[in-house]
Amino acid sequence: MFILSSPSGAGKTTIAKKLLAQVDGLGMSVSVTTRPIRPGEVEGKDYHFVDRDTFSQMVENGEFLEWAEVFGNCYGTPKAQIKAGLKAGQDYLFDIDWQGTQQLYQRMEVDVVRVFLLPPSIAELEDRLRSRGTDSDEVIRSRMDRAKAEISHWDGYDYVVINDDIESCYDSVLHILEAERLRRARQTGLVDFTRKLMA
Ligand SMILES: Nc1nc2c(ncn2[C@@H]2O[C@H](COP(=O)(O)OP(=O)(O)O)[C@@H](O)[C@H]2O)c(=O)[nH]1
Numbered sequence: 440m441f442i443l444s445s446p447s448g449a450g451k452t453t454i455a456k457k458l459l460a461q462v463d464g465l466g467m468s469v470s471v472t473t474r475p476i477r478p479g480e481v482e483g484k485d486y487h488f489v490d491r492d493t494f495s496q497m498v499e500n501g502e503f504l505e506w507a508e509v510f511g512n513c514y515g516t517p518k519a520q521i522k523a524g525l526k527a528g529q530d531y532l533f534d535i536d537w538q539g540t541q542q543l544y545q546r547m548e549v550d551v552v553r554v555f556l557l558p559p560s561i562a563e564l565e566d567r568l569r570s571r572g573t574d575s576d577e578v579i580r581s582r583m584d585r586a587k588a589e590i591s592h593w594d595g596y597d598y599v600v601i602n603d604d605i606e607s608c609y610d611s612v613l614h615i616l617e618a619e620r621l622r623r624a625r626q627t628g629l630v631d632f633t634r635k636l637m638a
């Protein structure tokens with residue numbers, strides 16, 4: 440469970456899309472949200488877009504592995520798909536906030552890797568939010584107001600990567616994923632493999 444978090448605009452989605460395009464055996468955890476769809480987003484790919492009543496019903500039915508209210512909208516990780524995929528040996532990429540990260544870590548610590556992306560500066564963060572062109576001035580202002588509060592949770596993560604140049608940021612995140620996959624406890628089949636070597 441490879442988690443990417445950052446203040447809005449710091450580059451999570453960009454890095455996530457590059458990882459999904461280039462890394463084998465990595466699926467995206469597609470969240471459910473009450474946030475309105477943005478230009479260019481696709482239902483079922485970027486998010487499952489639902490209304491608040493549906494979201495509340497899903498919470499009541501215990502359908503989320505974690506959920507949180509972020510920037511006045513609700514976001515949640517559907518449980519069923521993730522549990523089944525993990526059981527089948529699939530790795531998952533999560534783009535979730537610090538609240539969701541805490542919930543997943545408390546529940547599934549050994550399977551969780553937490554990566555926090557930081558912008559090179561607050562000014563650059565705002566420039567990127569504006570250049571993305573997906574949010575109104577009012578939404579950008581409200582997200583910038585919360586950026587410092589989001590950033591304050593950086594010390595709850597295993598890795599911190601400053602997203603200055605996108606290619607070097609991507610390389611760093613990819614190397615973290617590759618190294619975490621090679622941790623002895625995460626590799627399956629080593630006992631048989633080493634037993635054969637030592638036979
Ligand atoms: N806890 C939690 N946070 C989520 C989930 N999906 C997205 N988020 C977070 O909600 C925040 C807003 O996401 P979004 O509206 O896509 O804006 P963005 O950060 O500008 O891409 C970001 O911090 C996301 O990481 C989820 O399923 N659970």
Ligand SMILES: Nc1ncnc2c1ncn2[C@@H]1O[C@H](COP(=O)(O)OP(=O)(O)O)[C@@H](O)[C@H]1O
Nearest residue numbers: 447448449450451452453567571602603604605
């Ligand atoms: N290192 C970077 N340099 C310049 N622009 C970037 C960089 N990383 C991301 N961006 C741009 O900044 C905007 C926000 O990135 P995005 O991935 O949507 O952030 P998040 O998902 O964290 O909100 C996008 O337009 C993206 O193309």
